[in-house]
Each structure stands twice: as structure tokens, then as C-alpha cells.
Amino acid sequence: MYGISGSVHELVPKQLLIVVIAICVMTFFSFINYRYLKNYSFPVVFSYVVSILLLLLTFYSRSIRGVNSWIILGNYTFEPVELAKLVLIILLAKFFSQRHIHINDIKNIIISGIYFGIPAAIIILQPDLGSAIIFSLIWLSMLMASGISKKHFIILVIAGLIVSGFGWNFVLKDYQKTRVISFLNPYKDPRGAGYNLIQSKIAIGTGYWFGNGLGNGAQVKLGFLPEPKNDFVFAATIEQFGLVGMSLVLATILLMLSRIVNIGKRSNNNFGRLFSIGLAVFIFAHVFVGASVNIGLMPATGIPFPFLSYGGSNLISIAIGLGVMQNIKRNS
Incomplete structure (x- = not known):
């Protein structure tokens, strides 16, 4: 039996365990x-340092699909970049809320x-360009929410474009560049770089x-669609539940x-407001980038689609x- 993520009897028990853990974690933090x-600065700074160390540790782990983004723990893998995104949101919310006027x-x-x-620099070297984009969106959105001037924002965007150009010319390897631009014309290399799209x-x-119904999608069932439980879960879901199902x-x-x-708007302090914006951008960026990759508007990035992709790093x-957020609501 096959579902949107392959063999149901192999993957469902693991994913159900992850969902239970996620619910327990959410409940814990809500109190x-x-x-x-x-x-308090110590727990935030400590979490930030730990997230950086975990990102560095991935370089000593086994590469998966050409990317060093995972730490392998037995039968499970942990992607520290997902935790690092959340830690960055907390750190920036704390920093900007204390310096909102200045x-x-x-x-x-x-x-x-x-x-x-x-x-972000560590992530680019992995290389995980999709997560680097999301890090950038989180930072820029929280800067805007803090009241940064248009002049400074434009300067940052220009600087970002310059850094991106430098990275394209001097950091990315040829095969990575081919992967990035293959979405423009996937039929130029239908059995190679353009196959997935x-x-x-x-x-x-x-x-x-x-x-076509759960388990009846030929692309997934016959193995034509690569990574139907992760990178291309958006396409796999539409194949089996249609546009109506995905719209829901x-x-x-x-x-x-x-x-x-x-x-966040009803929060009685800037930390709550800024954290809500950062979290919303975090989730929305994953959805937008994931969908865009699947329909050919962006190059393949490999980031998880919230609540649909198999695995626990993003979900937790x-x-x-x-x-x-529940605690912010309770204490506002």
C-alpha cells in the first residue's frame, strides 16, 4: 500500500510518534x-550558541543528496537548521524589542x-540555499516590523544582491548552478537536472x-516522482487529493x-508582536517556497513543507x- 509518502506501514508509525512529540512539546512551551x-538573556544566547554548534556539526555528518544538513541519530535524522530558524526569531524579537526606538x-x-x-553563512556552505533564503526573509521582515527606514532597507537589499552575486560566482560549484537554473527550462535536460520538476x-x-485518491497516484506509486514525502510532497498531495484537497x-x-x-497585535509588548511576525514569516516562507519549487517558479531548494513533509525537525x-504563541495569548 502506498500513500503520499511511499510505504505507509513503514513511515506512518514513525511520523505518528513525531506528531505526538510535537504536540507534547507545544503543550509544554504553552505553559x-x-x-x-x-x-532573560542567558537561555536565548545559550540556545543560539547551541544552534550554531549543531549547524557546524553537520559538516562531520554523512551527506544526503549532496547537502550536509542532517545529524544522523540511529534510524532518525535531525536537521538543526530548522531549530536555528526558530532560535533566530526569538533572538531578534528580544533584540529588536529592546532597541525599538533606536x-x-x-x-x-x-x-x-x-x-x-x-x-546563514554556515547554511550556504552546506549548501542549503532554500534555508538561507528563509533566514533572510525572517531577518528582513522583523527589521521592517521594527520600523527600519526605507533608506536603510534599500541599502540592505542592494548589499544582499551584491553578496548573492559574489556567492554565485565564487562559492557555488558548477553542478549547483546547473541545479539552480534548471527550473527555467527543465526540458533542456529532461533526464538530468530537469527531471524532478x-x-x-x-x-x-x-x-x-x-x-486520484490516496495510493492511486501513478507518479508516486510507480516511483517517477522523486522525494514525494519531502521535497515534492506538494505535488504528491495534489496528485492524490487534487487542487481542492491542497486548497483546504x-x-x-x-x-x-x-x-x-x-x-501578536494584541500582545502588550513588542517582543510578542515581533515574535508572531517572525513565526508567521517562517511558516509562510516554507509554504511559498515549497509550492513555488513544485510548480517551477523557483529552483529546487529541499526545504520541508509545513505539516505535510515527512520528518520532525520542522514540525517540532x-x-x-x-x-x-499560546502563552503570549494567555498572558496578553
């Missing part, structure tokens, strides 16, 4: 007063850029409105994001964030 994160002081912008830049589009096209998933996620932002990180 920890978020002001502990807001008022956010346009260039010193504060540079310090926040260092907080963002250290993990072509199969993804076929899966989406055969799903129509209501899909997206509507549910958007409703949740709306609730997160509204809770989001669960921690949702637990903190």
Missing part, C-alpha cells in the same frame, strides 16, 4: 511564561545582521480537481497564520513556536 525569553542606529542594524549572518508538473496535472490545506495554514499575527520547531 512556560514567554516573558522568561523576553527578560532601530535605525546603524550599529543595531549591523548587530542584528551578525546574528542572522553567522548561521517535469515529474512534479505531471503529478500536479494528473491530480485535477479532486485527485493552504486555507487551514493561512487561517493559522492569521491567528498568529492577530495574537513550529510546535515550539505555536506553544510560545
Whole structure:
């Protein structure tokens, strides 16, 4: 029997265990007063340092699909970059909430850029360009929410483009560049760099409105669609549940994001507001980038699709964030 992620009897028990852990983690953090994160520096700084060390540890782990993003723990793998995203949100929310009035002081912008830049540089070297993009979006969105001036924001964007150009010319290898630009014309190399995107589009096209039913998608069942439980779970879901099924998933996620932002708006301090924005961007960016990759609007990135991708790193990180949001709501 096959579902959107392959052999159901092999994967479902593991994923159910991860879901249970995520629910327990979310419940635990919902009872920890978020002001502990807001008022005390040690737990936030300690978490940041640990996340950096874990990112560095991935270079000594086995490469998976050409990327050193995972720490292998027996039959499970842990992707520390997902935890690092959440830790960055907490750190920036704390930093910006304390310097909200002086956010346009260039010193504060540079310090926040260092907080963002250290993990981002490590991630680029893995190389995990998708997560680097999401790190950038989190940082820029929280800067904007803090009231950065348009002039400083434009300068940062220009600097980012310059750094991206440098990375393209001097950091990325030729095969990585080929992977990035293959989405522009996947049919130029249909059996090589363009294969994944072509199969993804076929899966989406055969799903129509209501899909073929769980286990009845030929692209997944016959093994044509690569990574149907992770990178291309968006296409696999549409093939089996159709555009209507995926629309329900997206509507549910958007409703949740709306609730997160509204809770942040009602928070009685800037930390709660900024954390809610960072968490919302974290989740939305994963959804947007994941969907864009599957339909050919962006190059393959390898980032998980929230609540659908197999594995626990992203799900547990989001669960921690949702637990903190529940506590913000309770204490506002």
C-alpha cells in the first residue's frame, strides 16, 4: 500500500510518534511564561550558541543528496537548521524589542545582521540555499516590523544582491548552478537536472480537481516522482487529493497564520508582536517556497513543507513556536 509518502506501514508509525512529540512539546512551551525569553538573556544566547554548534556539526555528518544538513541519530535524522530558524526569531524579537526606538542606529542594524549572518553563512556552505533564503526573509521582515527606514532597507537589499552575486560566482560549484537554473527550462535536460520538476508538473496535472485518491497516484506509486514525502510532497498531495484537497490545506495554514499575527497585535509588548511576525514569516516562507519549487517558479531548494513533509525537525520547531504563541495569548 502506498500513500503520499511511499510505504505507509513503514513511515506512518514513525511520523505518528513525531506528531505526538510535537504536540507534547507545544503543550509544554504553552505553559512556560514567554516573558522568561523576553527578560532573560542567558537561555536565548545559550540556545543560539547551541544552534550554531549543531549547524557546524553537520559538516562531520554523512551527506544526503549532496547537502550536509542532517545529524544522523540511529534510524532518525535531525536537521538543526530548522531549530536555528526558530532560535533566530526569538533572538531578534528580544533584540529588536529592546532597541525599538533606536532601530535605525546603524550599529543595531549591523548587530542584528551578525546574528542572522553567522548561521546563514554556515547554511550556504552546506549548501542549503532554500534555508538561507528563509533566514533572510525572517531577518528582513522583523527589521521592517521594527520600523527600519526605507533608506536603510534599500541599502540592505542592494548589499544582499551584491553578496548573492559574489556567492554565485565564487562559492557555488558548477553542478549547483546547473541545479539552480534548471527550473527555467527543465526540458533542456529532461533526464538530468530537469527531471524532478517535469515529474512534479505531471503529478500536479494528473491530480485535477479532486485527485486520484490516496495510493492511486501513478507518479508516486510507480516511483517517477522523486522525494514525494519531502521535497515534492506538494505535488504528491495534489496528485492524490487534487487542487481542492491542497486548497483546504493552504486555507487551514493561512487561517493559522492569521491567528498568529492577530495574537501578536494584541500582545502588550513588542517582543510578542515581533515574535508572531517572525513565526508567521517562517511558516509562510516554507509554504511559498515549497509550492513555488513544485510548480517551477523557483529552483529546487529541499526545504520541508509545513505539516505535510515527512520528518520532525520542522514540525517540532513550529510546535515550539505555536506553544510560545499560546502563552503570549494567555498572558496578553
